[in-house]
Amino acid sequence: MALLVRLAVFGLAASGFFIxxxxxxxxxxxxxxxxxRGFMLxxxxxxxxxxxxxxxxxxxxxxxxxxxxxxxxxxxxxxxPGYALFEAFIFMITSPGNILAVVGAQLALGVLxxxxxxxxxxxxxxxxxxxxxxxxxxxxxxxLYYQAIPVTQALFSLLFIAGLLLSVRFLEKxxxxxxxxxxxxxxxxxxxxxxxxxxxxxxxxxxxxSWKFSRRVIPALLLMFVCFGVVLTPxxxxxxxxxxxxxxxxxxxxxxxxxxxxxxxxxxxxxEQPGATLLYGPVRDTWLSRLNSAEFAEFPEFTxxxxxxxxxxxxxxxxxxxxxxxxxxxxxxxCRFAEFFKPFPLNQFSPVHTLAGLVSxxxxxxxxxxxxxxxxxxxxxxxxxxxxxVGYVLMHLLTASGTPHRVALDIPLMIASLTAVKxxxxxxxxxxxxx
Numbered sequence: 346m347a348l349l350v351r352l353a354v355f356g357l358a359a360s361g362f363f364i365x366x367x368x369x370x371x372x373x374x375x376x377x378x379x380x381x382r383g384f385m386l387x388x389x390x391x392x393x394x395x396x397x398x399x400x401x402x403x404x405x406x407x408x409x410x411x412x413x414x415x416x417x418x419x420x421x422x423x424x425x426p427g428y429a430l431f432e433a434f435i436f437m438i439t440s441p442g443n444i445l446a447v448v449g450a451q452l453a454l455g456v457l458x459x460x461x462x463x464x465x466x467x468x469x470x471x472x473x474x475x476x477x478x479x480x481x482x483x484x485x486x487x488x489l490y491y492q493a494i495p496v497t498q499a500l501f502s503l504l505f506i507a508g509l510l511l512s513v514r515f516l517e518k519x520x521x522x523x524x525x526x527x528x529x530x531x532x533x534x535x536x537x538x539x540x541x542x543x544x545x546x547x548x549x550x551x552x553x554x555s556w557k558f559s560r561r562v563i564p565a566l567l568l569m570f571v572c573f574g575v576v577l578t579p580x581x582x583x584x585x586x587x588x589x590x591x592x593x594x595x596x597x598x599x600x601x602x603x604x605x606x607x608x609x610x611x612x613x614x615x616x617e618q619p620g621a622t623l624l625y626g627p628v629r630d631t632w633l634s635r636l637n638s639a640e641f642a643e644f645p646e647f648t649x650x651x652x653x654x655x656x657x658x659x660x661x662x663x664x665x666x667x668x669x670x671x672x673x674x675x676x677x678x679x680c681r682f683a684e685f686f687k688p689f690p691l692n693q694f695s696p697v698h699t700l701a702g703l704v705s706x707x708x709x710x711x712x713x714x715x716x717x718x719x720x721x722x723x724x725x726x727x728x729x730x731x732x733x734x735v736g737y738v739l740m741h742l743l744t745a746s747g748t749p750h751r752v753a754l755d756i757p758l759m760i761a762s763l764t765a766v767k768x769x770x771x772x773x774x775x776x777x778x779x780x
Contacts, residue, residue: 346479346480346483346484347455347456347459347460347482347483347484348456350483350484350489351452351453351455351456351489351492352452354452354489354492354493355448355449355452355493357493358445358448358493358494359445363448363490363493363494364494365444365494365495366494366496367496368444368494368495368496369390369495370386370390370411371424371428371429371432371495371496371497372432372442372444372447372495373386373387373389373390374386374421374424374429375429375430375431375432375433375436376433376436376441376442378429378430378433379433379436379437379441380441383420383587384420384421384426384429384583385417385418385419385420385421386411386415386417386418386421387417387418388417388418390411390417412597412600413600413603413644413647413655414596414597414599414600414647414652414655414656414659415652416651416652419652420587420588421596421652422584422587422588422592422595422596422652422653423595423596423597423652424595424597425535425536425537425538425539425580425595426536426580427497427500427533427534427535427536427537427538428496428497428500428501428537430536431447431500431537432447432495435447435450444495447495448492448493448494448495451492451493451495451499451500452492452493452499454492454499454500454503455488455489455492455499455502455503457503458482458488458502458503458506458756459479459482459483461503461506461507461510462478462479462482462506462756462760463475463478463479463482464510465506465509465510465513465756465757465760466478466479466482466756466760466763468513468726469720469723469726469727469730469760469764470760470763470764470767474763474764474766474767477763478759478760478763481705481759481763482755482756482759484705485705485706485755485756485759486698486701486702486705487702487705487706487748487751487752487755488502488752488755491749491752496749497537497538498749498752498753500537501534501537501538501540501541501753502752502753502755502756504530504533504534504537504541505534505540505541505544505753505754506753506756507530508527508530508531508534508541508544509544509730509733509757511523511526511527511530512527512544512548512729513726513729513730515527515548515552515565515569516548516551516552516555516725516726516729517726519552519556519561519562519565519566520565521564521565521568523565524564524565524566524567524568524569524572525568525569525572527545527548527569527572528545528568528569528570528571528572528573528574528575528576529572529573529575529576531544531545531548531573532572532573532574532575532576532577533576535573535576535577536576536577536580538753539594539595540737540740540741540750540753543736543737543740544733544736544737545569545570545573547729547732547733547736548569548729549566549569549570551725551728551729551732552565552566553566554725555725555728577593580593581593588651588652588653589653590653592653596652596653596655596656597656598656598659598660599655599656599657599658599659599660599661599662599663600656600659601744601745602659602660602663602664602667602744603644603659603662603663604745605677605681605744605745605746606642606663606666606667606673606674606677607641607642607643607644607662607663607666608642608644609625609628609629609642609677610629610632610633610636610639610642611642611643611644613644614629618692619691619692619693620690620691620692621691623691624680624683624684624691625677625680628673628676628677628680631676632670632672632673632676636669636670636673637669637670638665638666638669638670641662641663641665641666641669642666644659645658645659645662678742678743681741681742681745681746681747682742682746684746684747684748685738685741685742685746685747685748685750685751686709686710686751687702687748688702688703688705688706688707688709688710689701689702689703690702690748706755708762708766709755709758709759709762711762712761712762712763712765712766712769713734713758713761713762713765715765715768715769716760716761716762716763716764716765716766717731717734717735717761718731719761719764719765719768720761720764730757730760730761731761733757734754734757734758734761737754738754
């Protein structure tokens, strides 16, 4: 099922059905890497090359730099490099700018993601519930969509699920080889999306607690972190050489904080798409007239500042804005919860999109929390999975949210939710049998 549906999606992609959107950015960086220009964005990317797209999209608006902060024609640390390197590799073996080849590779990797998801599910589900998990994983429309366009989610989903499976095995038997592979895998995952960083830290805590700080697990954990550091060291040294700073995290934290907090209260929000105004418009209406330190919500007018300085300024301003308006932050976090778990798009789409989302994900939002609690009773593997789910959700509720941020967690959420559904059905059946 996973293979057949992805073949159909590839056919749609080949016909131009999917709008590439923000994926043009990483593709442009990948082409620059391949051409020897390095990890940088071309000036041409200030202008959207696809006339079908909505001109209001923030990432194609010049505000002193791409996304308001990324300077063109200069080495950048705005993104981590993993996905651009992946695209550059695909371009190298096919042809520069061959987006369809990237999509084909992502869809093929998507089948592997489903297989790894099944291996992970086998530790918590069996029988018809295991089969149901496989069906939902194979046909998840959100995974399919992000595998059909050139964005980081498809590659990160594969690495994330592989990392979770290896982590569970490491928990079961913390030997040296599994520690090495866990460190390498989570390091590569971080270079695609930094959301992998808390996962390796939680894994170390879970192993120490589950093995009661036994000396036998310490060498494996140390090697895990050494291998994790080995993967990341070239990136950190490159940033020191080209940017003048030892930098591990990408320099987009300030922009992201503005986009999900201050922007709601600026004129930039007035041209937002209907889905965003539907969800965040009431927050703006409620708080706009009684904001504290409202000036820090505005996006600065940058001139000659470096990328590092821009991120620092934005981060500082948005931090002050949030501290001055804790009620606003709580209100926005509640909206981010809704945006994270929404089963269908809030903008205008075909009813088919809504139906697919309702069937594939609506039930997850109902059962996932109960499933997290049930997993806590499944030994340390279940505790680890519960911690991953809760930590990943909280991380995005506090920072940035939406389907693109959630999609890598779809498989763990489905496993947890099916665990709760199974429990509910068994209790209901028992109640009917023994009134």
